[in-house]
């Protein structure tokens with residue numbers, strides 16, 4: 111291993127209208143090193159990486175690769191310098207095969223058809239070297255998220271990337287897939303590649319990093335190594351104050367049954383019963399956590415409850431009223447709030463402004479419209495309150511939502527759903543992709559809603575989250591609840607085994 115950095119970013123400053131996204135950032139990576147960038151939502155991590163990949167041009171500062179000044183005007187320049195990037199949102203073409211996607215943009219302009227057989231053969235080699243298994247002939251639309259990510263990594267390796275940026279790669283993965291990814295990443299670093307890793311999950315950061323640099327408000331505020339820090343210290347460094355990793359849950363008197371589900375069956379995208387005889391009850395003032403590896407029917411369950419997907423059998427009652435076949439607007443009118451798992455797809459419209467997204471689902475409420483006319487002043491006021499209460503970092507209410515950082519979009523949707531004071535709230539992966547300060551905030555808001563009597567279902571793959579929030583934990587496996595446990599008594603191991611379908615609650 112050499113002692114010279116493969117990458118040096120010096121004094122990088124990047125401004126957007128109303129935002130100083132990077133403020134004189136120094137950042138470097140050595141060969142064979144896994145260097146983590148840590149910071150709150152909107153701290154400037156993705157921006158710094160987009161400067162490195164030629165997607166944004168810095169206003170000030172310089173980038174050196176292997177000691178040489180480089181001018182990165184577009185991704186093609188970054189790729190020439192053997193930089194690869196796995197984006198926060200994937201960029202594959204769903205209607206092409208895996209091999210075609212890997213070959214895309216590789217062929218010289220004169221050669222229209224790249225040699226797909228050669229591409230497939232080399233893909234197989236890379237797959238073996240790094241444990242990245244995926245069928246070259248499969249279409250991308252057929253692949254699960256974890257597989258798509260492997261295609262992105264193979265694509266970068268195919269272009270001989272020596273320095274790889276992974277922007278929140280684990281946010282979309284199951285715990286098992288995260289373990290597999292880490293094996294791949296460690297192999298890459300052992301081969302001398304430099305890796306830049308971004309994640310909000312501190313246990314991942316502690317497990318994987320050689321070095322950790324913290325960004326706050328666009329500035330580097332510290333750097334450390336796992337041996338010299340702890341999850342708590344990292345959280346405090348990021349947020350700049352003491353952070354509590356688990357919320358206080360005051361005792362709340364449990365009220366009447368708000369949500370009651372009997373024998374629910376829901377057909378999934380593959381044509382089989384994704385939800386298969388599910389039963390549960392949630393009371394006012396209670397948080398029911400649903401733990402489980404994703405893909406066990408959680409999404410179909412939530413979509414059926416909120417009216418986005420038909421139930422094949424069973425009943426769903428809100429306060430004793432059957433809403434089984436009601437459309438989403440009627441379910442919402444019955445008092446059901448929904449924080450969907452895929453928020454960019456199902457929860458917000460990227461091209462709409464922040465304000466438009468806030469009023470997306472309740473624009474016909476009395477407060478916001480009068481005889482069919484929107485009440486612009488009260489809407490503005492309401493939105494401004496939400497932005498400040500939920501700490502949504504945005505230059506203005508008129509900013510297009512896709513300009514917000516990932517975590518801030520989540521906060522926007524949560525603010526919208528909770529501010530409608532739902533009778534029942536279904537929150538799927540409520541803190542996925544959200545920084546530690548925002549997670550603390552979202553958790554305290556959920557606990558607050560519980561205190562005011564909302565019946566809450568939290569669906570999460572993050573066992574720490576489920577255990578910290580829930581009054582009861584139901585474990586979902588293959589479309590049913592295989593057991594319900596008291597989080598104060600059950601161990602992580604017991605719940606883990608139930609999640610894997612190994613044992614039922616006794």
Ligand SMILES: Nc1ncnc2c1ncn2[C@@H]1O[C@H](COP(=O)(O)OP(=O)(O)OP(=O)(O)O)[C@@H](O)[C@H]1O
Nearest residue numbers: 126131151152153154155156157513514515516517
């Ligand atoms: N294209 C853009 N136009 C305007 N503002 C932008 C643009 N891209 C990013 N920003 C702003 O720059 C700041 C930094 O955003 P960035 O996406 O780098 O944050 P991040 O650290 O990656 O956050 P997250 O953890 O939420 O992904 C944010 O305030 C964001 O709103």
Ligand SMILES: [Mg+2]
Nearest residue numbers: 155156515516
């Ligand atoms: Mg980001």
